[in-house]
C-alpha cells in the first residue's frame with residue numbers, strides 16, 4: 001500500500017466518461033462542503049478526447065464538483081496496488097446552486113416530478129454486459145470454462161463490487177467471445193444510476209490490475225452480439241407498494257404500467273439519442289441480436305424495446321413485487337442519469353396524457369407482416385446516431401426536457417463524434433470505442 005492514498009471526486013459527463021480530481025484521502029472531510037474546482041468547457045470534451053467544435057462554453061467560468069458523501073466507494077487494494085476510492089459529485093456553481101448541465105440534477109428533477117405529480121417512486125437496476133479484450137480463443141457461450149478462463153478475475157470482480165456497495169447478484173459468461181454479465185440488485189432512483197457508474201469503474205479497474213481490458217462498448221465486432229445495458233424499472237407508491245402488476249390485464253401490466261410504457265414507446269426514437277448515443281450504438285440495435293429488434297412491449301421477449309420479464313413463482317416473491325419493465329435500448333456510451341431521467345419523463349408523459357395501452361406482442365417481431373406490424377404499432381429503432389439526433393431535434397417534448405445549455409452541449413459532443421466517425425469503417429470504429437468504454 002502506498003503511504004498516501006488518494007480519493008477521487010468525480011462526475012459522469014455527457015459521453016459517460018468519469019472525470020474528476022483526486023486528493024489525499026485524509027483531506028476528504030475538509031473538502032466535503034466546498035468540493036473541488038471544475039470547468040464548464042469540460043462538459044464539451046468528447047469521449048474521443050478533444051473539446052467539441054460546437055460548444056456553448058468558452059474559456060471562462062468556474063464550477064465545483066460537490067461530493068455526495070453517501071456515494072463514497074472504497075475497494076481495498078491487493079498487495080502492490082492502491083485502494084480504489086472515489087466519491088460521485090454533483091456539478092454546482094461556486095455558491096452551491098445546481099448547475100443546469102449536471103446530469104445527476106437532471107435525473108433528480110425527473111424523479112421529483114414523477115413523485116410530486118403521481119406519488120410514484122422508481123426502483124431501478126442497470127444490467128451491464130462487458131467483454132474482455134483478448135486474442136485467446138473464446139470458450140463456449142455461457143460455459144463454466146468461459147467463467148474460469150480468466151480466473152481469479154471473476155471472484156475478484158465480485159469481491160470488489162461487494163466492497164463497492166453495488167450488490168452484485170450473479171457472475172456469468174454471456175454469448176459473445178469473452179463476454180460477461182454481472183446483474184446487480186435494484187436501488188431507488190438516483191442510487192440505481194450511481195450503481196451503474198460505480199460498477200463500470202470497478203470492473204475496469206480490477207480487470208486492469210489483472211492485465212486485461214474490460215470494455216463496455218456497445219459493439220466490439222459488427223458480426224457478433226453487442227454489450228447491452230438493460231434498464232429494469234419498477235414503480236412503487238409512497239408507501240412502497242408495487243404499482244406495475246395487475247393480473248386482470250394483458251401481460252399482467254397495470255394501467256399505470258401501460259401508460260408509462262406507452263410514453264416510452266411514443267418517444268422511443270428521440271430517447272435513443274440519450275440511451276444509445278454513439279456512432280456504433282445503432283448497429284447493436286438491429287433485429288436478431290437479442291437487443292432491440294423492434295419498438296414494442298412484449299412479454300419474455302428479447303427482441304422488444306420493452307420486455308416484461310416472466311414472473312417466477314419458484315422465488316416465492318409475490319408477483320406484484322417481481323413485476324418490472326426492462327428497457328433494452330441502452331448501452332454504456334449513455335450517461336445513466338440522462339438515460340434514466342429521460343425514461344422517467346417519457347413514462348410521466350404517458351401518465352399525464354393517459355395514453356392508451358400499447359398492445360403486448362406475443363411473438364418474435366420479425367415474423368410480423370407489414371399489416372400486423374402496423375396493427376401492433378411495431379417499428380424499427382433509428383438506424384444511426386444521425387437519425388437519433390434528428391429524432392431528438394424533432395421531438396419538442398423530449399428536447400424540452402433538456403435545458404437549452406445542456407441540449408447545445410450534448411448535441412455538440414454527439415455531432416463531433418459523428419464527424420470523427422464519418423471516414424472510418426465500422427470495424428475500426430468499434431475498435432476505437434472499445435478502447436474508450
Ligand code: GLU
Nearest residue numbers: 225226227228290291302
Ligand atoms: N447482448 C444483448 C444486447 O446487446 C442482450 C442479450 C441478453 O442478455 O438478453 O442487448
Ligand code: MG
Nearest residue numbers: 129174181228
Ligand atoms: Mg445478457
